[in-house]
Amino acid sequence: MFKSFLLSVLEILSLKNIFNKINDCHNTEDFRKLAKSKLPAPIFHYIDGGADDEITLRRNTEAYEECDLIPNVLAGVENIDLSTTVMGQKIDMPLFCSPTAVQRLFHHEGERAVSKAAEKFGTMFGISSLGTVGLAEIGSTINTPKMFQLYYHKDRGLTESMLEQCHEANFDVLALTVDTIVTGNRERDLRTGFTMPLRLSLSSLMSFAIHPTWAINYFTHKKFDLPILKNHINEANFVVNLGEYFTSMLDQSMNWNDAEELRKKWGKEFCLKGIMSVEDAKRAVDIGATGIIVSNHGGRQLDGSRAPFDQLSEIVDAVGDKIDVICEGGITRGTHVLKALSLGAKACSGGKMYLYALAAGGQRGVEKALSNLQSEMIRDMKLMGCTKISDLNRNNLRFRNTV
DSSP: OHHHHHHHHHHHHHHHHHHHHHHTOOSHHHHHHHHHHHSOHHHHHHHHOOSTTOHHHHHHHHHHHTEEEOOOOSSOOSSOBOOEEETTEEESSSEEEOOOSOGGGTOTTHHHHHHHHHHHTTOOEEEETTOSSOHHHHHHHOOSOEEEEEOOBSOHHHHHHHHHHHHHTTOSEEEEEOSOSSOOOOHHHHHHTOOBSOOOOHHHHHHHHTOHHHHHHHHHSSOOOOTTTTTTSOGGGOOBOHHHHHHHHBOTTOOHHHHHHHHHHHOSEEEEEEEOSHHHHHHHHHTTOSEEEEOOGGGTSSTTOOOHHHHHHHHHHHHTTTSEEEEESSOOSHHHHHHHHHHTOSEEEESHHHHHHHHHHHHHHHHHHHHHHHHHHHHHHHHHTOSBGGGOOGGGEEETTOO
């Protein structure tokens, strides 16, 4: 009874203020600042950070800034169609929500909020192996294309269990993550002591104490767990950082034969997430994948690696007529999406673009973030003189500093 009363009071006191602040968020950076004000430091820096010196993290966005758009005029742009089809899934805009881990740490609504927001905008939603809401629940309540991100575990029984859960929940796309054989050196997480589930330390205690709204929501809602893994881990003793998780649980012997076998077992739309080289893109075609996500894991793995947008054109040139190519990483603006589509990507995806918004205001925040990006894409298409995705091509682009 007291718990329900406390939640009601908290919601009444904060709801109007939250909505007002969300309405003042006009871009990804606005949501980033609001998320930083709401989250304890370990959690914010888990979302915000990258590997090593974060050179690749920064480059992911900077790459778009070195490419200019060339608009056409007098094109009759009253009606804009942003829809596209990627890996057999019709979506209403060429941008979808990448699968990301442990979302209920950022906001108690977690994947429920993100999936409902994606459904509202008619786009695809991804859920991670480290998701905090079960696949069966998402499958039974959400009517929008759904992707599951699979981490390939040493425990083959766990991998089989996740495939079975995906089939039973009628997920549409399986994305095998191939760039996390080991975790990147995420120094922010090491400094803040980030773990899952959360474990308080002397260094982080003050940060949690000065964010009481987050703490009340976290401790008064359903206990944090990892339902997709629950029958294969000892939850009572499962307190790890991401480095420990990847090292102890993921199969570092995974190879192309394993990926092909997994594709055959799945039997539906299958993509590899984390492809960055032309050679690997060609091998993805050879094993029968229907899509690849050009991604460096948000700059969180190999620092100093290429940005997805920098690598996109040569991958599209090599395999774009054989497989759907998705560009992921560093997207903060609608123009970033249009530039990637002009190079030949079928769609784009991102995590931070909605995670900041989730932390800032749950489902309402994610809806506002997607609305901002959708409005930008529509406005920018009109300014480009394009009415549909197929109007975008490389004639629209010029790169600076090219020899």
